[in-house]
Amino acid sequence: MSAPELIDPKPRIRSGRTRRKAERWSWMFMRLSGLVLVLLIFTHLTVNLVLGEGVSQIDFAFVAGKWADWWWQVADFLMLLLAMLHGGNGMRLLINDYAHSKAWRSALMGVLHLSMVVVIVLGSLVIWTFDPCPVDADMSLLPSFCEDVLQ
Amino acid sequence: MTATADATTPAGEVPSFEVTLRIRRMNPEGTSDHAAGEEYWEEFKIQAHATDRVLDALHKVKWDLDGSLAFRRSCAHGVCGSDAMRINARNRLACKTLLKDLNPAKPILIEPIKGLPVEKDLIVDMEPFFASYREIMPFLMTDGPAPERERLQTPAERERFEDTTKCIMCAACTSACPVFWTDGQFFGPQAIVGAHRFIFDSRDEGQWDRLEILNDKAGVWKCRTAFNCTEACPRGIEVTKAISEVKKALNTGEI
Structure with a gap:
C-alpha cells in the first residue's frame, strides 16, 4: 500500500502586491507615531490649557507668541504631520476592512488622500508663513513684541 | 444519561x-x-x-x-x-x-x-478557514536527507511552541475575530497559530517561507490585538501572544 502523493501547495494569489514590506512599515509607523503623538499632545494640552491662565489665555497674541519660537513651530508641525498620517493610515485600514466594492474603495480612498494633503498643506503654510505682526492691525490684539517691530 | x-x-x-x-x-x-x-x-x-x-x-x-x-x-x-x-x-x-x-x-x-x-x-462552511490553514503550509519542511532516526530536540526547544500545538482547529478563535468578520481576507488567528507551531519548531526549516506568507497584506499586520481569539479558545491557547511573537519575528528578523 502506498500513500497518496502529496502535491505542492498552490502559489498564493491572495494579493499580487509587490510592496511586500508595506504593511509591516505601516504597523511600525502606527506604534512609533502613536508614542510621539502622546508626548506632543499632552505637552500641547498642558501648555495651552493648564499652565498660565488656562483656556482664557488663548488668543491671537498667545499663538503668535508661541510661534515666534522656532521650537514650537517644529513641535506643532510635527504634531500636525504625525496626527494626519497616523489618523489617515488608520482610516486607510478601516476602508480596507469595510469598503468591499471597488467603486466605494477608490472613492473613499480618494477623499481620504485629498483631505490629508489639503490639511497638511494648509496647516504647514499657517505654521511656517505665520506673520505675528500684521500691518494695520489693532495693537491691543497683538503680542507685546510687535510694538518694536511695527514702530 | x-x-x-x-x-x-x-x-x-x-x-x-x-x-x-x-x-x-x-x-x-x-x-x-x-x-x-x-x-x-x-x-x-x-x-x-x-x-x-x-x-x-x-x-x-x-x-x-x-x-x-x-x-x-x-x-x-x-x-x-x-x-x-x-x-x-x-x-x-x-x-x-x-x-x-x-x-x-x-x-x-x-x-x-x-x-x-x-x-x-x-x-x-469551514472551507475558507481550512484554505487559510493550508496556505501557511502546515507540514514539516526540511532541507537535506532525512536522518535515520527521529529528529531530536531538547525539552526547552519543544516548550517554545508547546502552546500552539494544542490547537484543535475548531475555528472558535477565527470566527470570534472582528477583523475576520469584516472582509474574510484576513488569515485569521488559527492560521497564524498553525504557522507559529512550525515557525518556532527547531526541527523545521521553512520558517521564512511561512513568515513571508504572513507578512502579506492579509497576514499578521491585520491583527488589532482585540484579544477575542484568546478569550474564545477552548484549549486556552494564548492566541494573541502567539500572533505577537510572529510579528516580533518579522520585525526583528530573529526567531
Whole structure:
C-alpha cells in the first residue's frame, strides 16, 4: 500500500502586491507615531490649557507668541504631520476592512488622500508663513513684541 | 444519561431544571413556515440536569423534539473541535459548556459561528478557514536527507511552541475575530497559530517561507490585538501572544 502523493501547495494569489514590506512599515509607523503623538499632545494640552491662565489665555497674541519660537513651530508641525498620517493610515485600514466594492474603495480612498494633503498643506503654510505682526492691525490684539517691530 | 426527573427523585440524583434554548436556524431548502435560506430563531424547552452540557441539550432537541436540527459534533469531549458555536454571544464548544454555568433561568442563545457562510442551522462552511490553514503550509519542511532516526530536540526547544500545538482547529478563535468578520481576507488567528507551531519548531526549516506568507497584506499586520481569539479558545491557547511573537519575528528578523 502506498500513500497518496502529496502535491505542492498552490502559489498564493491572495494579493499580487509587490510592496511586500508595506504593511509591516505601516504597523511600525502606527506604534512609533502613536508614542510621539502622546508626548506632543499632552505637552500641547498642558501648555495651552493648564499652565498660565488656562483656556482664557488663548488668543491671537498667545499663538503668535508661541510661534515666534522656532521650537514650537517644529513641535506643532510635527504634531500636525504625525496626527494626519497616523489618523489617515488608520482610516486607510478601516476602508480596507469595510469598503468591499471597488467603486466605494477608490472613492473613499480618494477623499481620504485629498483631505490629508489639503490639511497638511494648509496647516504647514499657517505654521511656517505665520506673520505675528500684521500691518494695520489693532495693537491691543497683538503680542507685546510687535510694538518694536511695527514702530 | 437521559433519566427524567420524576416525583420520587432518589437521594443523590443531580437536580434537574427546565431550560429554554433559542436556536438560530436556517434551512437552505425552506420549511413550511420559512422560506429557503431564511434565518430565524426557534425556541425549544427541555428538561436538563446540572451535569448536562449544551451539546446534551442539543441532542435532546434533535433526538426527541425536532430531528431536522443540524449541528456538527464528533467526539463530544472537547478534542475533535467539531462543535464550536456561538453560545450566549460567545464562541465556545457545546461539549465543554455546562448549562448550569450559563444562567439557565434565561433562554440560552445558540448561533452558528460568525464570519463563515451558514450551510444549515448551526453548520457553517469551514472551507475558507481550512484554505487559510493550508496556505501557511502546515507540514514539516526540511532541507537535506532525512536522518535515520527521529529528529531530536531538547525539552526547552519543544516548550517554545508547546502552546500552539494544542490547537484543535475548531475555528472558535477565527470566527470570534472582528477583523475576520469584516472582509474574510484576513488569515485569521488559527492560521497564524498553525504557522507559529512550525515557525518556532527547531526541527523545521521553512520558517521564512511561512513568515513571508504572513507578512502579506492579509497576514499578521491585520491583527488589532482585540484579544477575542484568546478569550474564545477552548484549549486556552494564548492566541494573541502567539500572533505577537510572529510579528516580533518579522520585525526583528530573529526567531
